[in-house]
Amino acid sequence: MNILAALPPIVSPTRLKSDKISVEFNIISGTSMSCPHVSGLAALLKSVHRDWSPSAIKSALMTTAYMLNNKFTPIRDVVAGSSSSSNLATPFAFGSRHVNPERASGLGLIYDIGTEDYLNYLCSLNYTSS
Template structure:
């Protein structure tokens, strides 16, 4: 007896809510190697993506499958990578002078973490609002990323200084740099000085009050103006001090630095507090996620 199967087209559904959501199998923080760096950077569409497909292989990849298709449905957060890569290429086309770090910063500081109704992005793994440990800076917003106002730029030496802070050996650093680079023994290197667009702040649990200081540098990629900082954090026991509280720019590519001091009391292990630091000139909002944890 032969059986028959019929596939019927059910139409295209739009306006499904909530959308987007964080996939249950998406990678999560905290960063086990360098807890001072918040990961992931950002999230993007990755589930049931209709993608262009090579005609050199079948949809299944099996040798006995002789079918050939132009497009195929692919699932997995790995499909977020080509989306972000494509957006990166578009940004590079608009701003060919931007470095990879500047492009990443533009994507991160303009990402969104709420729906149009104001609700927080949903995490499918928990059924609760997602946190920066899941969505990083948030969901990518290509239109906003074209005009971020300010960026957190990073050059090659900044990364090498970061390796010095991680206590890499000279041979390890030179193998990465592919040139001679020596850590300055008179200089105090810190992982918290890497000019990253977000803040992950790990405190030791149950050891009393502690203060951790981070330094950052903003580069103007927009019009002249003055940016004022605002800090939002739901836990009043944690103090965040940004100095200075305002920075002014008069020309393109001008740089201004600031420091952030996080002071917090001891808390039980695995406690997490999330917030954000935002710089705004009234038109642009340069947003940095803050993830504070006690380990």
């Protein structure tokens, strides 16, 4: 949330057609902002644990993530149209929580899953090949 990101000069900070302001950077939130950060962390984990599969890396990042902010209080959800964070965030707001790369790299237990595991899961839900 609130990532300082580069902004193309043809896009205004408000993204309104009537807004002709041009800035080089803007504060933006959302999955588009977290994706490059988490992708970089996945690459770092892969460099440390070359034998880990993508599922293992995902597991390490998810199971070591935390739900506290930088003030060590629960992550709060920003209410749309408001600058205040009045509600405690739910998994729908923060996903798998805030990643902890150092803890993820030293993890002793990971959950790995492969093609056969996915197929067994789908079969347990009575899915068929059709």
